[in-house]
Amino acid sequence: MRFKPAVLVGLSLSLFLPSIGAGGSGAATGAQINIPNINPGVERRFELLRQKEANERMQRENNEDTQKMVLLAAELKQYSEAAILPPEAVRKANELEKVAKRLRRRLNDRMLMIRAR
Numbered sequence: 098m099r100f101k102p103a104v105l106v107g108l109s110l111s112l113f114l115p116s117i118g119a120g121g122s123g124a125a126t127g128a129q130i131n132i133p134n135i136n137p138g139v140e141r142r143f144e145l146l147r148q149k150e151a152n153e154r155m156q157r158e159n160n161e162d163t164q165k166m167v168l169l170a171a172e173l174k175q176y177s178e179a180a181i182l183p184p185e186a187v188r189k190a191n192e193l194e195k196v197a198k199r200l201r202r203r204l205n206d207r208m209l210m211i212r213a214r
Contacts, residue, residue: 155203162200169193
């Protein structure tokens with residue numbers, strides 16, 4: 098049984114081409130190539146930028162929560178002379194407590210991050 102050269106070329110290409118499509122070297126599918134960081138200063142600047150943005154976001158959230166707490170406290174002060182608190186006052190007190198706990202948790206988390214450095 099004799100094969101024609103075209104059949105042999107086609108057969109060898111059909112065996113060879115799938116390995117090229119899979120990465121060429123027979124490496125596992127999905128393998129990543131690790132390229133060393135040529136300029137570590139760029140990575141450091143990005144990290145500092147991320148930290149700055151996170152600090153600004155946290156400061157903005159803290160300011161918003163503090164303003165909300167002041168507003169709720171002022172609204173609750175209206176009910177200080179009432180013998181029986183209406184349901185609205187209880188709802189506002191619960192909201193004030195929730196905001197205070199959120200702010201306290203955020204500040205504690207920040208303090209732990211600072212101590213870890």
